[in-house]
Amino acid sequence: MGEPGNARDGKTRKAARLIDVARLANVSRATAARALGGYGVVTQETQRKVAEAATALDYRVNDLARSMRSGKTLTIGVVVADISNSFTLNSIRGIIDASASAGYQSLVLNTDGDVRREREAIRVLREKRVDGLLVVPASRIEVDHLAGGRGHGAPVVLFDRFIDDLPLDSVITADFEASRAAINLFVQHGHRRIGLLLGTAAHHGHQESEPHDTVSAVRERARGAMAGFADANLTVNSAWVRYAGSVAPTALAAARHLLAQSPRPTAVLAGNEEMLLGALAAAEEIDLTIGQDLSLIGFDDAPWLAVFRPPLSVVQRPTYELGRQAVTLLLSKVEGDRRPNSIVLPATLVSRASVARIGS
Amino acid sequence: MGEPGNARDGKTRKAARLIDVARLANVSRATAARALGGYGVVTQETQRKVAEAATALDYRVNDLARSMRSGKTLTIGVVVADISNSFTLNSIRGIIDASASAGYQSLVLNTDGDVRREREAIRVLREKRVDGLLVVPASRIEVDHLAGGRGHGAPVVLFDRFIDDLPLDSVITADFEASRAAINLFVQHGHRRIGLLLGTAAHHGHQESEPHDTVSAVRERARGAMAGFADANLTVNSAWVRYAGSVAPTALAAARHLLAQSPRPTAVLAGNEEMLLGALAAAEEIDLTIGQDLSLIGFDDAPWLAVFRPPLSVVQRPTYELGRQAVTLLLSKVEGDRRPNSIVLPATLVSRASVARIGS
DNA sequence: CATTTCAATGAGATCGATCTCTTTTTCCAA
DNA sequence: TTGGAAAAAGAGATCGATCTCATTGAAATG
Structure with missing residues (x-):
């Protein structure tokens, strides 16, 4: 009683x-x-x-009991490197919509590009017995935690980045081509001093050489740019290339450094939203007018770009669709498809007023 | 065999x-x-x-088995109305950090302000047996799903919004005061024709009267503005007040409508990031210069505001801290604290160049 | 040496839903 | 009225970790 x-x-x-x-x-x-x-x-x-x-x-x-008995959780884990940027946000919408309409829940975890947090996130998701994993890997070196390990067979599909020598499917965009096209556009407008502002993991620093552990997306953009330079018979000035951690202060510092070079680049390709913001802030500081003193191209459309003046040229990527296709691919794996299958979606260069024609 | x-x-x-x-x-x-x-x-x-x-x-x-046996999942559910805006993103960071350091996972689901999706999200999270729920409620009318129901006692804490007559704790900001202060600032700068652009749920339309089901945050901002008008003995011109669904096209339409009034307001308070973007786009369309032809104040700081010119005045809210405190409160409930306890954090009006002084 | 006292380990129940395999019931035809 | 098939429902096992409550064994004490 x-x-x-x-x-x-x-x-x-x-x-x-x-x-x-x-x-x-x-x-x-x-x-x-x-x-x-x-x-x-x-x-x-x-x-x-x-x-x-x-x-x-x-x-x-009780979903726990049901999942335990059935062995399925009808849940996929999504591990992203930076939940704040527009690329990720739109992709996540695509992922959630696609998985929901297939009857799956999505659990989204953020790593801020930190491999330790990524490892932890994947461990947690595996313990929660998700049926599959969509991962934006933070590293191309530390990848042991991506392979499931004995019996932890929840399939993994890489998102926005691939890893050489690792037999994992990936869903990515054609970054090489996009980056090359951006450089070509600069060249067509008469630019010969072109800077590169590439966002890497969220460490706090910036440097001119490619960091040893650079993810494929960034690497492809770098290589695409190099190809663009080669197309125009331009030699690369490494002082105009900057790899920086994707946090606002670092991006700003890197951009300042780039614009303090002499001679200064007349055009800059910014590798992500943070870098674009950094470039804009740095240009403002030394009174460079975008689309006049400095030409700019960024990666990925963001809502604020609709009101920014001058309108900024960007590489537009099919973010939502990328998310959808990633889910489709992952779920086919979940249901037992063993065939390797990677997807590459094209990106579009949207030319707006931020690219100026300069004197011949 | x-x-x-x-x-x-x-x-x-x-x-x-x-x-x-x-x-x-x-x-x-x-x-x-x-x-x-x-x-x-x-x-x-x-x-x-x-x-x-x-x-x-x-x-x-196997976390499923463990949770089933122990009755605890060490997980909290977070149901937000709009995952895209800066307010939510920063809050989520605070929530995740605070819950992680208390040993809890956070599952974040997005509703886009749709009560049906909210109901569904809460159902799913309850089935997954989360230990507690943090909810940004989409409605102040349809709230039955917030009360746990018999034995589904995972405590709920409301985030950024409260609901009258519902005995649920909430963690919010002082929207009334912030909004009033914004109007006061306009008035101090000589404005007497002040517009209000208030973002509501994501329906597709805009209107001048307050929608019946308006969440507390918006309502408080409206009332705060009214108080500000009263402070200055201004009568409200309802043609200058616009409630609009928080999606880009609707925000733009509402802003256009507002700026098409005659006489046109000389200042506009935008209730969230979408409304601010809408106001900027509409102003641009009819060649109004911000900080000159039109004064603007928005809600919540966003990364792009650092590079937007002229610098825009905004109500800054302690988003990250709000998230942290919400988690602290929720976890105290999870551990059995029954005392009602709501938290209100102050907001700060940051005055920048977008508010012009106009002739007396 | 017998007995007490712990330290260390094991056996078995439990959480809640589902699923396989009976068992019971129903209904129709011979 | 009885056989038999089909329909409906029940009993019990199962998923995997944890926890309570024995039980074992060894050291310690008189």
Whole structure:
């Protein structure tokens, strides 16, 4: 007597379980499960009784128990490097919409580009027994945690980045081509001193040489730019190339450094939203007018670009669609497809007023 | 024989369970659990054996089973109305950091301000047996799903919005005061024709009267503005007040409408990031110069505001801190604290060049 | 040496839903 | 009225970790 927690009175007691519903409806657990789950055969009458009992008790299935029994969680894990930027946000919308319409939940975790947090995130998601993983890997070196390990077979699909020598499918955009096209545009407008502002992981510093552990997306953009330079027979001035951690102060510092060179580049390709903001801030500081003293191209459209003047040229990537396709691919893996299959979507260069024609 | 899935060979078989570790280490499940869980008493020797076995088998605990047994998931659910805006993003960072350091995971779901999606999100999270819920409610009318219902006692804390007559704790900012201060600033600069652009749920339309189901944050901002008008003995011109769904096209349409009035307001308070972008776009269309022809104040700082010219005045809210405090409050509820406790953090009006002084 | 006292470990129950395999019931035909 | 098939429902096992409550064994004490 006095034992707390028994479900006698209707007040704030323990949550009703299937067995409580079954008792109230005067049937067995199995029958109650059939009635609620909509499988097997049940009388209309039984169906009604069970449904009534469930309503009366405010029964909600315990997803933990169900997943444990079924071995499926109907959940995918999404591990992104930077949840703040427009690219990721739109991709996530695509991911969530696509997985929801396939009956899957998405759990999104953010790593800020930190491999340790990524490893931790993947561990947690695996412990939660997600059915599949979509990962924007923070490193191309430390990748051991991506391979599932014995029996932890939840398939992994890489998002926006690929890793050489690792047999994982990926869904990416054509960064090389996009970057090359951006450089070509600069060249067509007469630019010959072109700077590169490339955002890398969120370390706090910037440098001129490619960091040893540079993710594919950035590397491809760098290589695409180099190809663009080669197209125009330009030699690369390494003082005009800057790799910087993707946080506002670092981006700003790198941009300042770039614009303090002499001679100063007349055009800058910014590798992501942070770098673009850094370039704009640095240019403002030394009174350079965008689209006049300095030409700019960024990566990825963002809402604020609609009101920024002058309008900025950007590489537009199919973010939402990228997310959708990644989910489709991942779920095919979840359902057992073993064929390797990577997807590359094209990017579009949108030319706006931020690229000026300069004297011949 | 030939049965698939038995864990004999070391290849890609089933994931190791506790019992597999126990067998390999020649101990019972109970002992293995003690050794791995770090509770109870175990010999150094046993500890070593078990640890070795676990490593050898690449054992990972099954969180589903653990949570089921323990009744705790060490997870909180976060249901936000719009994951895209800077306010939410920063808040989420605060929420994630605070909950992580308390040993909790955060599951973030987005509703886009749609009550149906909110209801669904909360249902899913409750089925996943989260220990607590942080919700930015989309409606102040449809709130039945917020109350846990019999035994589904995961506590709920409201975030950024409160609901009258519902005994739920909330963590909000002083929107009334902030809004009033914004109007006061306009008035001090000589403005007497002041427009209001208030963002509501994501329906597609805009109107001059307050929608019946307006969330507290918006309502408080409206009332704060009214108080500001009263402070200056201004009567409200309802043609200068616009409630609009928080999606780009609607925001733009509402802003256009507002600026098409005759006489046209000389100053506009934009209730969120979308409305601010809408106002900027509409002003641009009819060649109004911000900080000259039109004064503007927005809500919440965003990264792009650092490079936008002229610098825009905004109400700055302590987003990250708001998230942290919400988690602290929620976790105290999770651990059984029953005392009602709501938190209001102050907002700061940051005055920048977008507010012009106009002739007396 | 017998007995007490811990330290260390093991056996088995438990969490809640589902699923396989009976068992019971129903209904129709011979 | 009885056999038999089909329909409906029930019993019990299962998923994997944890926790309570024995039980074992060894050291310590008289």
